[in-house]
Amino acid sequence: MDRAFHEALALGIERLRLPVDATALALLERYADRLLAWNRKVNLTAITDAAQVAEKHLVDSLALLPALGGARTLLDVGSGAGIPGVPLACARRDLAVTCCDSVTKKIAFVKAVAVELGVDVRGVVARAEGKPEDERLPRAEAVVSRALADPERWVPLGAAYVAEGGLLLAMLGRDADEAALTALGAAHGLAFAGLDRFELPLSRSARAIARWRKQ
Numbered sequence: 001m002d003r004a005f006h007e008a009l010a011l012g013i014e015r016l017r018l019p020v021d022a023t024a025l026a027l028l029e030r031y032a033d034r035l036l037a038w039n040r041k042v043n044l045t046a047i048t049d050a051a052q053v054a055e056k057h058l059v060d061s062l063a064l065l066p067a068l069g070g071a072r073t074l075l076d077v078g079s080g081a082g083i084p085g086v087p088l089a090c091a092r093r094d095l096a097v098t099c100c101d102s103v104t105k106k107i108a109f110v111k112a113v114a115v116e117l118g119v120d121v122r123g124v125v126a127r128a129e130g131k132p133e134d135e136r137l138p139r140a141e142a143v144v145s146r147a148l149a150d151p152e153r154w155v156p157l158g159a160a161y162v163a164e165g166g167l168l169l170a171m172l173g174r175d176a177d178e179a180a181l182t183a184l185g186a187a188h189g190l191a192f193a194g195l196d197r198f199e200l201p202l203s204r205s206a207r208a209i210a211r212w213r214k215q
């Protein structure tokens, strides 16, 4: 990967004060390299510029690290090429990650890259419809999705996969509204646990991460 990739990754990690060690940096670089290599044959991402991959895929995923707390299992619903699940597994090597997507070729990439990197990521081809047992999907201590659905659809769907006492996470943009998110969670048995706003340093894109706890 080129210098712009390394600078974008380092800047994001520094600005957001993310706990990413040297081993994780090496794994993240290999993940980005494999993503772009596969992307020449299989359509996995519209982003092909290395610095943008660093910021919009890697840093955006790693921004979830503080929100995960002590969770030991993570389910990423609609992971596509493994985003955010695989970057999180690179940084938190004690975390058991399941990536699920309804598209077989995307999960084929997730499985291949997990073996190549030696990270704890399981890929499952499934269409998540809120019935974890029928879908061979786990109930996890943290459940997340990126770019899958708006909060009104994601909260009821994602809540079905959260273990008792676990966290549901939503990756949102500028419009995130704390009062609406609190009410939405309450309607589905979730206690609102916080909204963290930040900005991606290069693109200056506004982001927010919402957290709810299953009671």
Ligand SMILES: C[S@@+](CC[C@H](N)C(=O)[O-])C[C@H]1O[C@@H](n2cnc3c(N)ncnc32)[C@H](O)[C@@H]1O
Binding pocket: 077, 078, 079, 080, 081, 082, 083, 084, 100, 101, 102, 103, 106, 126, 127, 128, 129, 145, 146, 147, 148
């Ligand atoms: C816009 S892509 C986002 C992919 C990835 N999370 C990212 O941020 O790059 C949405 C993905 O969700 C998958 N998807 C949509 N609905 C799904 C469902 N109900 N269960 C599993 N995967 C789903 C699609 O196949 C697609 O790969």
